[in-house]
Amino acid sequence: MQFLRDRRMRLPTRLTGDRKGDQYPSNLQFYHLPPTENISLTEFETFAIERLKLLKAIENLGVSYVKNSEEYNRRLEQELKKLKFPYRPSQDEISDSVYDQRRKDHISHFILRLAYCQSEDLRRWFIQQEMDLFRFRFSLLNKDKVQEFLKFNGLEYVAISEDEKNMHKEDLINSGFGLSSTKLEELEYYKVPFQATLDLVRTRKVFLWHGFAFIPHTDIVSVVLNDFRTNLSKALALSARSLPFVQSDERLQPLLNHLSHSYIGQDFSSQRNTGKISLDQMDALATKSFPPCMRQLHKTLRENHHLRHGGRMQYGLFLKGIGLTLEQALQFWKLEFTKGKVDSEKFDKVYAYSIRHNYGKEGKRTDYTPYSCMKIIVSNPPSQGDYHGCPFRHSDPELLKQKLQSFKVSSTGINQILDLVKGMHYQIACQKYFELVHSVDDCGFSLNHPNQYFAESQRLLTGNRDIKKEQIPHDTTASTSSQISSSSSSTSVPTTQPSAAAMEDLEQIFSEY
Known part of the structure; x- marks a missing residue:
């Protein structure tokens, strides 16, 4: 597959008549043969983002509904229709729209295959969502179509x-x-x-x-699915071996790194609440509206009066996203650090620069955005002495259980969360935590970002949404901090920034998701 640097969208080479049916005879594919046509970087990015949205939706539906139930199938069909991916078998001659959907499905699968072959966790997640998509499409085939496919x-x-x-x-x-x-x-x-x-x-x-x-x-379908899983697993292993060659292309390396922990929700780089949060609210907000990853960092900072670099970056950008101004951030960090082993002069020399840098006031003056859930889960796992990362991904299950108990989560709720964690549904586990601590039956959104958690919590607590059950009191007392260690190692995904020459227009695309 060739990638074009031209900013203008290049139309794909179109097949006509029976040739369309020869290349994509069915909505269902084993994805044996990679695409060989030319494709622009813009189309590459668009296809990848839309398939990632689809796989994220499949993951959420698989936890919220019984797989293959009527409601599950109805909602999945809606997602496929909205994102313009093929699902129902076509009885007539393949039209241009059907061909375009099948082509998009084919190419987007191989793009994400490159992005999600980089670690065992990513491969496992990708295989599971692709299998669920395959199962749904297969269930729509009649007996004759099944025979044709086989x-x-x-x-x-x-x-x-x-x-x-x-x-x-x-x-x-x-x-x-x-x-x-x-x-x-x-x-x-x-x-x-x-x-x-x-x-x-x-x-x-x-x-x-x-x-x-x-x-x-x-x-x-269970037999065919087993073949599909085996073939895809082998293909991902082969793709992982070819990564050094693929990543040597300066156009693709930053793009694939972005995709593997891409955030596809609301943009939290614009601070709508800038200056509306005062520093004396921080402890109350941390208890009521911070997600567990940020609540953990806030608690550790208050107790130890220090955070290592990974924690400062993750927490500092989150605070920026909820509305802290640069002046407030400098005051907040300085007050806390000077309670420990850092004096005022050392703070100004060593730490103040990085805070101003996050706000785009130093260095290349990039206005950095808060980390998404996927970036926190996939990149830079915490080591000993670190407190950043995702508690659902990086905490030992027993330690996570103790933490949830200290947050006054019921034992039934803790078991539900631990089951989701065991199934590697870390973001959905956090979503379940949101529902439990806010006493709602259904939060009504798909959680993808710590700042989204904060915004939805504030919207709920300020009366903009109905509370369906009696409020459960929150824990307002600080408990002894526990060290978080990674439960299992994962391959770190590089965070190299895209080169300006190759990616200047693609960075704009990322900012829109």
Whole structure:
């Protein structure tokens, strides 16, 4: 795939007639062959951002609703339609709009494959969301379309004949729960080597005969999904090996690094509340409206009167985003640091510069934006003595449990949060924490940013949203600080800034998401 530096959008080479069907015969793909056409950097960025939005929506839906339930499918279909990705099989000749959607689906998958092959955590997350998307699309195929898809992808899952079905009729009925002769006639069965169906064999859902498993149409998706997962896992491993070559391209390296922890929500670089927050409100705001990552940093700063560089950056930019002016920030940090081992002169010489730098008053005068959840989770994991990072990602489960107890979260709520953490749904775990401490049944938003957490909390607490249950009192007493250590190591994603020559117009695109 070639990438064009020209700022003008280049239209893709269009296929006509039957050639469209040859390249993208189905909405469902195994993504075996990478795209080979020319594509502009702007289109590259747009496709990647829109697929990332889709995968984030799939993750949220998978936690909020039972997968494959009617409501889950309805909402996922809405997301696919809104973002213009293919989902329902096309019965007619492939139109330009269908071709464009399938092309976008193909190219965007490979872009995110490059971005999300960089660490084990990223690969695992990407595979899970892509599998859920594949499962939904597969469920929309009728029997004929399933056969076409299997044949096109070289999967030797042959539908058995009526004669063979009648020969094993009793065994097939006994292998299915609540299966009658009438229902059996309506089902299509596939004969698959049993080693490809171990999940179904383990649960005794299939009939085995001469080394083959007889699988109904309704269960073949689990076999195909297993193939999809295996192929995608191998492809991501190969992509990871080619990263040094890909990242040698100065146009792609910063772009892929951005995507792996990209924030796609509201822009918190503009400070609407600048100067509206006073320093004497900080402790109350930290208890009521700070997300756990910032509440942890605030508590540590108050107790130790110091934070290391990672903590100062994460917390300082968050405070900037909620409305602290430069003068307030300098006063806040100086008052706290001088209570410890840093005198006033040392603070002015060593620490004041970095605070002014964050506000765009020093160095290259970049107006830095607060860190998103994904950036906090993926990049710069905390080491011993650090307190930055995401408590849901970087804390030991037992330590996290103690922390939640100190925040007066109920034991039922703690178990719900720990289950989400175990499933690596860190942002959704924080969203669940928001609902519990604010006593709402459904927060009504998808959490992607610490400053979003603060804004939604303030909107709720100031009466702009209905509280559905009786308020649970917040913990207002400081407890002894505990050191946070990373529960498991992850590959750090570089945060190299895009070069001005190659990325000046793409940085504007990022600022819009």
